[in-house]
Amino acid sequence: MGKCEQCGIRQLNAFKELTKDELIRLSLCKSSKEIKKGEVLFDEGEHINGLYCVRNGVCKVSKMSDNGKDQIINLIKKGDLIGERSLISNESSNLKAVALNDVEVCFIPKEEVIKNLQRNPNFTMGMMQKLALSLKNADNIIVDMAQKTVKQRLAVTLLYLHENFKTEEGINSIHLTREDIANIIGTATESAIRLLSEFKKNNLIDLKGKEIFVLNIPKLKILAEGL
Amino acid sequence: MGKCEQCGIRQLNAFKELTKDELIRLSLCKSSKEIKKGEVLFDEGEHINGLYCVRNGVCKVSKMSDNGKDQIINLIKKGDLIGERSLISNESSNLKAVALNDVEVCFIPKEEVIKNLQRNPNFTMGMMQKLALSLKNADNIIVDMAQKTVKQRLAVTLLYLHENFKTEEGINSIHLTREDIANIIGTATESAIRLLSEFKKNNLIDLKGKEIFVLNIPKLKILAEGL
DNA sequence: CGATTGCTTGACCCCCATCAATCCTCGTGG
DNA sequence: CCACGAGGATTGATGGGGGTCAAGCAATCG
Numbered sequence A, B: 001m002g003k004c005e006q007c008g009i010r011q012l013n014a015f016k017e018l019t020k021d022e023l024i025r026l027s028l029c030k031s032s033k034e035i036k037k038g039e040v041l042f043d044e045g046e047h048i049n050g051l052y053c054v055r056n057g058v059c060k061v062s063k064m065s066d067n068g069k070d071q072i073i074n075l076i077k078k079g080d081l082i083g084e085r086s087l088i089s090n091e092s093s094n095l096k097a098v099a100l101n102d103v104e105v106c107f108i109p110k111e112e113v114i115k116n117l118q119r120n121p122n123f124t125m126g127m128m129q130k131l132a133l134s135l136k137n138a139d140n141i142i143v144d145m146a147q148k149t150v151k152q153r154l155a156v157t158l159l160y161l162h163e164n165f166k167t168e169e170g171i172n173s174i175h176l177t178r179e180d181i182a183n184i185i186g187t188a189t190e191s192a193i194r195l196l197s198e199f200k201k202n203n204l205i206d207l208k209g210k211e212i213f214v215l216n217i218p219k220l221k222i223l224a225e226g227l
Numbered sequence C: 001c002g003a004t005t006g007c008t009t010g011a012c013c014c015c016c017a018t019c020a021a022t023c024c025t026c027g028t029g030g
Numbered sequence D: 001c002c003a004c005g006a007g008g009a010t011t012g013a014t015g016g017g018g019g020t021c022a023a024g025c026a027a028t029c030g
Helices: A008-012 A020-029 A084-089 A110-119 A121-147 A150-165 A178-185 A189-201 A217-225 B008-012 B020-029 B084-089 B110-119 B121-147 B150-165 B178-185 B189-201 B217-225
Strands: A031-035 A040-042 A050-056 A059-064 A070-076 A096-099 A103-109 A205-208 A211-214 B031-035 B040-042 B050-056 B059-064 B070-076 B096-099 B103-109 B205-208 B211-214
Touching (some): A008 A050, A020 A103, A050 A110, A059 B121, A070 A178, A070 B121, A084 A121, A084 B121, A103 A110, A121 A150, A121 B059, A121 B084, A121 B121, A150 A178, A150 A211, A150 A217, A178 A189, B008 B050, B020 B103, B050 B084, B050 B110, B070 B178, B084 B110, B084 B121, B103 B110, B110 B121, B121 B150, B150 B178, B150 B211, B150 B217, B178 B189, B189 B205
Antiparallel strands (some): A031 A103, A040 A096, A059 A096, B031 B103, B059 B096, B205 B211
16 A cells, blocks of 8 residues: 555645645555446445545546436546545535546545644645635536537537547547536537537547547637637 | 624624634724625626625626626625635636625735634634535536526526525515526526516416515426426 | 616527437457 | 347437527616
8 A cells, every 4th residue: 555655646636735744644544445447436425434536547526417317517537636525514425426447546534634624724725725726617617507508518528628638549538428428518418429420520520439539629619619 | 894703794604713802803904895786896807805705785696608698606695705715716706796786795805814714723614614515506506507497497596596585575685687587597588587477377486577476386396306 | 758778578490308210339148 | 259238329300498689668767
């Protein structure tokens, strides 16, 4: 089991604020976990009782709607924390997290997180800034959902994937299914598929099997923002 | 000018965690402000450099979409804080706040808030919990926007208004226009109006001028959740 | 008392959800 | 090694939801 004080991933989140002593203490109580593709890290309503830190891989974070569809709220990757919201509110989770590929996470028990929040104001401030950023992103998504067409939202999502997950193999290195993509956008799977092939016809993207290649970022941006 | 240590409104937010000394210090640096109906408390892109605490009245909090529509993200009332997100992120505001009726707010300068965050862990925890709650609410709104029909969202909104702003005069004591309601739901004004009169025909609500009376909460709930 | 702002209703039509059928692609077991 | 089954991808057809334009009405205000 690795040691937190030697783990570079903490530079990507609030744990960078911890002192060496605090990191050593963290190493003693944290646990590591491996999750295979498709497995559930935690589900809605579950008491997480701690905080997950993603070391590797990608999870989709979703919430079930009344109509039975899983709306994907977020994609989390290396360095991201998940579970802080429920931890701070002292509630069970309002979200579900599922591995899109093989994922490694560390789990830090709630008591240890709270202890650090009480002792280290810099750590607390880091966590607050993370929450504040999440809130801003959420506000942006609300506006997009409310005001943009499905086509625009697909363009936004493709640009987001391109920005965050692009490899030489395409922008879908995390193996989202068409249904996943539809559940990010908030539309029917068939609609997403139809728009993808329309985008391909217009040479905005290329499709090779399930993989997606962005060909024309500027035009996608124009599409995403207006008519 | 009132004194914070005698102000009961702090019981409604994180300021309840401040000590008497801290409250007295707060009184010395805070300022009060009155905003008339329709006036702008702050706009997108503005540097707020502090935190507002609503003493009275209601503001609509919105964000401009690329298509030029103001999507209403939140309605804030007595006891609510606004500006914390930008303060913590050290950014200019991503939101706009406009008074729906005459509003009184207190303004606390950034430096004073930061000082209290550094010194009083309980206050910090209170602020974090507020952010965490806002985030959960935002997640719920995203799911509703993505997965519910306009009709369902109107039902949700009417129930929300009933829950939070109902008086004997109806549920629209804060004088939202039809356009405002449409901008909460994320639809065209005409669509919102049409659905309101449909709801009236079905005896779910009653309309007297601009005022709205909820007649059948259970049916509205059923409508809001499914078919 | 005009004039601006908000409310309401009608007409039109496109976007998109839904249902259905087919094709493709794997992983599994015979 | 191949057959087959299951889940995913794709395309077609169809109908309704809801966006948009336009016109008329009501209310509020300087």
